[in-house]
Amino acid sequence: MTPPAAERIRTLPPYPFAVLNQRVRALQQAGKDIIRLDIGSPDMPPPEAVTETLYASAQRPDRHGYAGYKGTAGFREAIAAYYQRRFGVTLDPETEVLPLLGSKEGIVNLALAYISPGDVVLTPAISYPAYAAGAHLAGGEAIFLPVSEKDGYLPDFTAIRPADAARAKLLWVNYPNNPTGSVADLDFYTQAVEFCRRNNLILASDNPYVDVTFDGYVAPSALQADGAKDCAVEFMSFSKTYNMAGWRLGAAVGNAEAIRNLLVVKSNVDSGHFHAVYDAGIVALQTPQAWIDERNGIYQRRRDRILAVLPEIGLKAYKPAGSLYVWARVEDGDGGAYAEAALEAASVVIAPGLIYGEAGRQYLRFSVGVPDDHLDEALERLKRWFASRA
Ligand SMILES: Cc1ncc(COP(=O)(O)O)c(C=O)c1O
Known part of the structure; x- marks a missing residue:
């Protein structure tokens, strides 16, 4: 027996990405080939x-x-x-x-x-x-x-x-x-x-x-x-x-x-x-600006690849000027339901907007911190899944 955790812990919901990670690990252990577009972490090395x-x-x-x-x-x-x-x-x-x-x-x-x-x-x-x-x-x-x-x-x-x-x-x-x-x-x-x-x-x-x-x-x-x-x-x-x-x-x-x-x-x-x-x-801190520009150029091309595919998968977004993310609105429904269906049917993880607050319920967050070949494969899977839904 151990004592109950402090009130501040019992009343704090688990960190959303920790919960998502557990879910993804379970699917991977069950043999699913999952591609993650939800992680806000750079996929490339430091200088x-x-x-x-x-x-x-x-x-x-x-x-x-x-x-x-x-x-x-x-x-x-x-x-x-x-x-x-x-x-x-x-x-x-x-x-x-x-x-x-x-x-x-x-x-x-x-x-x-x-x-x-x-x-x-x-x-x-x-x-x-x-x-x-x-x-x-x-x-x-x-x-x-x-x-x-x-x-x-x-x-x-x-x-x-x-x-x-x-x-x-x-x-x-x-x-x-x-x-x-x-x-x-x-x-x-x-x-x-x-x-x-x-x-x-x-x-x-x-x-x-x-x-x-x-x-x-x-x-x-x-x-x-x-x-x-x-x-x-x-x-x-x-x-x-x-x-x-x-x-x-x-x-x-x-x-x-x-x-x-x-x-x-x-x-x-x-x-x-x-x-x-x-x-x-x-x-x-002394990294040449050219290194940063080149890296940002890679993210920018990925951003554009995601934006180009969104209309084919029922999503809409404006062009972000910065960050690692594309914030996409589900045209007819709920971000959580969309993310769940994409995970189940296409084995692609997209972050539900609800993680960032109730006002994000209709949205999904795509990360550009994903290697090009993984991103291409994930977008193809989403297109196939979405086309087969109707
Ligand atoms: C808005 C924002 N603030 C802070 C952080 C945390 O960054 P760090 O790795 O420096 O703790 C993140 C990481 O994703 C972030 O998106």
Whole structure:
């Protein structure tokens, strides 16, 4: 006999992708040849210089100890240099940069740093599940801001009820967006900063896809908005920009007090990476833009392949300017039912939109992080299945 799990665990639904993974494993064990279009993880390796640096650094006897709760000074300086170069934003590497064990870790720990029972986070009604989960684990809750395709999945800050704003501590935004692929301009971030300053909130900008963009689009950072550092903290991730999802490397940057509070949580929970990971991260941050452009070009071609097939399989989508995803609407029905039928009949996994909130019920998320031959085979299977349905 063991005691029951804590209330916060018993009332937290299992992480949707963990449930989906179990289901897929069971089908694979039963001999099914499954193709996954649901996984938001790059299928290609990091730049060679990154893996070479990891290898060389790991050979050194002095690189295996604790590297400190704030990572290495060199890594923090390299992140500050990236923000200066890429966005023209100046960061103090000592007080405004904090390495993370992947951005998801920082997202949940930011909630532990700010949310007490009764507090809320504001998050778009279609968003990455960790924003609401973090609030729940901290004893608070999420209030979902309506978003829709016609508004480009951008929340309207003027529509937030003053009573909700008064209870809130954090506002989450994420552009280029998972799962919708929608983007935001600097004007949007300026409005978000104004709203957060007026209401005494942290603007939490989760920005892992900022360098995964298409058709020449260049995404901004929330920290470029005037006065952003008064209230904003941005989460950057090496997972998608440099194809390093399994490395668990990211950083929180921006408002020094938010960074300090996040460090209080983190220094009680983890002890950072070992030096070799930070050494390789420094090299990743120096990746030539040409490498990023070439990789994005591969995703863009896959995006276009998916978009071309959608009308033949009863789905409709706009062209996303960034992220790893195509967000497709089921013309006559429910995303969950569609995904279930595609899995059963075509052995293709597509993420049901409901994973990202009730407002995503009619949608499906396709990932472009899938090798070309797998993607082609999956799309052919879906076409055959859909044609045979009628
Ligand atoms: C919007 C968003 N935020 C955060 C993450 C987590 O990324 P990381 O690998 O840095 O933890 C993901 C991963 O898919 C994501 O889509």
